[in-house]
Amino acid sequence: MREALAPVVDQAPPGGRELRGAAIGCAVLAVPELTITNAPIAERVGVDDRWIETRTGIRERRVLRDDERVSDLAAEAGRLALERCGVPADEFDLLIVATTTQDEVTPNTAPLVAGALGMTNAAPIDVGAACTAFVSALQVTTAQLESGRSRQALVIGVDALHRYLDHDDRRTAALFGDGAGAVVMTATSEGRMGPVVLGSESALEMIRIPRGGTLEMRGHETFVNAVARISEVTLDVVERAGLGLDEVDLFVYHQANARIISAVGAKLGLPPERVIDCIANYGNTSAASVPIALAEAEADGRLRPGMRVLAGAFGAGFTWGGALMEWGLDDAA
Numbered sequence: 001m002r003e004a005l006a007p008v009v010d011q012a013p014p015g016g017r018e019l020r021g022a023a024i025g026c027a028v029l030a031v032p033e034l035t036i037t038n039a040p041i042a043e044r045v046g047v048d049d050r051w052i053e054t055r056t057g058i059r060e061r062r063v064l065r066d067d068e069r070v071s072d073l074a075a076e077a078g079r080l081a082l083e084r085c086g087v088p089a090d091e092f093d094l095l096i097v098a099t100t101t102q103d104e105v106t107p108n109t110a111p112l113v114a115g116a117l118g119m120t121n122a123a124p125i126d127v128g129a130a131c132t133a134f135v136s137a138l139q140v141t142t143a144q145l146e147s148g149r150s151r152q153a154l155v156i157g158v159d160a161l162h163r164y165l166d167h168d169d170r171r172t173a174a175l176f177g178d179g180a181g182a183v184v185m186t187a188t189s190e191g192r193m194g195p196v197v198l199g200s201e202s203a204l205e206m207i208r209i210p211r212g213g214t215l216e217m218r219g220h221e222t223f224v225n226a227v228a229r230i231s232e233v234t235l236d237v238v239e240r241a242g243l244g245l246d247e248v249d250l251f252v253y254h255q256a257n258a259r260i261i262s263a264v265g266a267k268l269g270l271p272p273e274r275v276i277d278c279i280a281n282y283g284n285t286s287a288a289s290v291p292i293a294l295a296e297a298e299a300d301g302r303l304r305p306g307m308r309v310l311a312g313a314f315g316a317g318f319t320w321g322g323a324l325m326e327w328g329l330d331d332a333a
Contacts, residue, residue, distance in 0.1 A: 021191035022145035024138075025305070025329035026085040026184040027294035030077035031062040031177075031282065038174060045170035052174045053280075057258020061177025061283030063162045070101055070178075071109050074158040075116035077180035077291075081154060082117065085184045085329065094153035095122040096141050098133035098287040100316075101160045102126065113156065122154070130207070131254050131315025132198070133157065133287035134181075138311070138323045139196040145187045156182040159286035166214040175257070176215075177283030181291025186329060194324030195240040197233050200317050207316035226256060226314040227263045233322035234268060234312055241324050243308075245270065248324070250303055254313035255279040255289040264312075276302070286315070303327055 037060045038049035053059055064073065074097055082089055095117075097110040110124030129136040134157035144150040158180035167173050206225070207217045230253060238245055251274055253261050258279050265275045278296040285292055290311050297303035305328030312322040 020146055020148055020187040021189060022142045022185055022193040023188040023329050024183055024185045024193065024325050025327055026081055027181065027291055027298045027303070028077055028080040028084055029179065029181045029292045029295040030073055030080060031179040032064045032068060032073065034063045034065055035060050036063050041167075041174045044167060045173050047170060055259070056175060057277065057279045058174060058283045059280045061162065062179055064160045064178045069103050070099065070158055070160045071103050071112040071116070073160070073178070073180045074099070074109055074156050075113045077156055077158065077182040078113055078117050078154055081182040081184055087152060087184070089118040090120050092119050092122045092152045092154050094141065094144055094150040095119055095124045096127055096137045096153065096155045097124070098127045098129070098137040098155070098157040099159055100128055100130055100133065100286060101164070109158070119154070123150070129315065129319045129321075130317055131256065131284070131286045131289065132313040132317075132319040132321045133315070134290045135196070135311055135313045135321035135323050136198060136319075138193070138325075139198060139321070141185050142193045142196060145185060146191075146193075148187070151187045153185040154182060155185055155291075156180060157287040157289070157291045159288050161215065161284070161286055164209050164215050169214075171219050172215055172217055175284050177285050179282055179285035179288040179292055181288045181295050183291055183294065184329060192326040192328070194326075195237050196321065196323040197236050197240065198319070198321040199229070199233065200319045203318045206318065223257070223260060225318055226260050227267065229314050229318065229320040230254070230260070230264050230312045230322075231267045233320055234264070234310060237310060237322040237324050247308065248310045249274065249307040250297065250309045251275045252290055252293045252297065252309055252311045254315070255282065255293055256284045256314070289313075305330060
């Protein structure tokens with residue numbers, strides 16, 4: 001049996017609060033019904049649909065209709081997660097929603113989702129860090145569980161960037177889809193969450209959505225920085241955990257572009273079968289892409305209890321992050 005991953009905090013805090021480990025598992029996804037293939041996008045921007053797939057790895061994406069809401073999509077992912085884990089909604093004391101595209105400036109998404117799910121005892125919190133937001137949410141949730149301030153948490157990543165696109169911009173029109181993914185996290189007697197490393201760099205002009213505007217992105221610069229930062233944070237995380245890359249069973253990176261995923265794998269010398277690539281059916285779903293990829297991997301048997309998983313992401317800001325975990329909720333405290 002593998003040695004448990006050490007909690008980030010290993011000394012009792014002031015007041016003597018009991019420290020625990022944190023466990024993660026039970027990944028699900030929820031996507032809109034409306035599917036848009038490459039063909040209509042390619043025709044509009046004047047390219048061949050194969051050109052889009054070759055450059056991005058994307059074949060289709062799911063998109064919210066004008067009358068559908070981000071909070072409802074997040075709530076659907078949350079409902080599926082509660083059904084999978086078999087824990088009643090009122091037993092959760094923390095709900096974290098990672099998103100950039102909440103329905104209104106206020107209220108935030110998390111309280112709307114909590115209401116929809118009947119989570120009457122959960123503290124609802126939104127986390128915003130662009131495409132890195134889900135990894136940031138893992139950091140926040142792990143700290144709450146390990147410190148004893150929370151015991152049972154639902155973590156949702158959701159975004160709907162398709163409605164913020166300039167559909168005549170061939171650089172971005174085909175990249176983004178809408179979706180949500182969720183995981184359950186709980187306090188446990190041993191540490192199953194390893195290091196979580198987050199970073200940022202001021203790069204406003206690289207990826208931005210001006211208030212009232214559409215998404216603007218410098219593709220080449222973003223690509224170069226994404227490959228570099230995801231590679232760096234991967235090495236940083238495994239070094240802090242005292243492991244080698246060969247001791248990580250699965251790498252689940254932000255699904256931004258198949259070429260980025262492939263380039264990171266090649267730079268780190270990772271076997272392709274240990275790197276998840278499911279962008280073809282979803283596009284870039286921003287904060288939802290990591291939990292969607294986890295759900296895909298769990299559903300098809302590539303992600304199993306006891307496996308060491310490294311999640312990594314890169315997004316606007318720039319922001320980036322990596323998190324190591326041992327998958328599975330069994331024997332949770």
